[in-house]
Amino acid sequence: MTPEIENAFTAIRGEHGADSVERVERMLEPSGAGERHPLQHGAKWILPGLSPTPWHDPRGHPELTPVVEALxxxxxxxxxxxxxAWAEHREAFxxxxxxxxxxxxxxxLYLYRDGGLVGESAGTVPTAYKVLDEFAVGTGKICPLLESHFSTLLPGAAIAPHCDLWNFSINLHLAVDIPDGCGITVAGETRSWVEGKCLLFDYSFEHEARNDGELPRTCLLVDLWHPETTIPERQALTVLISEIRRLMADG
Known part of the structure; x- marks a missing residue:
């Protein structure tokens, strides 16, 4: 670890206790988090101790329920x-x-990116922007390492099976505009979006999506902290990943 990471971890331990970042430190050991689910094979980091659950009940975590209900x-x-926005401001996509x-x-179409809200979206999609700001950004539930955006799959589009980088954030989908012929598969289980409702899943598990219909499919995606992570772990992970990204950019 770099001095910047070491100093940050020391400060977090001083505020929250000697064991407050123990799981983050175990994640960084050569053995990683130990055994992982086979369908998490492509994830780079697995924070130990988080439930290996691909699909989550969107209302199953009290911390996240207000975000789900507001959206x-x-x-x-x-x-x-x-x-x-799609008809009149296509340049925003x-x-x-x-x-x-x-x-x-x-x-x-991005609402949150690079650690902050995308101000230009406030005028284009004001309701989504306001809800995101109030219920996810203002409450610290959004993972600042990632993003929120409207995700539009054009007819015939497919997202190939893949794992995202880690398990310590979780992906929330609000089904905004869902034509026939669309589906998402996570850890081998396929589900359909229901317009106006949310899906919640751990995208460290292999997943894919497709639009086999004749019209665009749009969901609002929000990257939230996994509800089983703690405040000090979130602080440590933010410092850790930000520093790794800085070093990679400098290199």
Whole structure:
């Protein structure tokens, strides 16, 4: 670990206790977190002690329930504003750049990125922006290492099976505009989005999605802290991953 990470971890231990970042430190050991589920094979980091559960009940975690309920309640306005943005402000959307690839048939409109809200989106999709700000950003539930965006799969688009980088954040989908012929598979279990409702899953497990229909499919994706992580662990992970990214950029 770099001096910056060591100093940050020492400060967190001083505030929260000697064992407060123990799981993060175990994750960094050569043996990693020990055994992992076979369908988490592609994830780089597995924080030990988190339930190895691919699909989560969106209302199963009290910390996250307010985010779910607020997004679902706002769905009619969110869908209307998204449709207007798609029709009138297509320049606000861009090819989605996953850490593995870039896809022209996967379009994204960002609300939160690089550790902060994307101010330009406040005027384009104001309801989603306001709900995200109030219930996820302002409450510290969003993972600042990742993002929130409208994810639009064009007809015929497919997201190949893959694992994301870690298990200490969790992916929330609000189904905004869902035509027939769309599905998502996580750890071998396929589900369909239900318009106006949320899905919640651990994307360290292998997952894929597709739009076999004739119209675009759009969900609002929000990367939230895994509810089984602690406040000091979230602080340590934010410092750790930010420093790793800085070193990779400098290198």
């Amino acid at each position: 679902e309640a706002a769905h009619p306005a969110i869908k209307e504003e998204l449709a207007a 861009s090819d989605y750049e996953h850490y593995l690839t870039r896809q022209e048939d996967w379009q994204a």
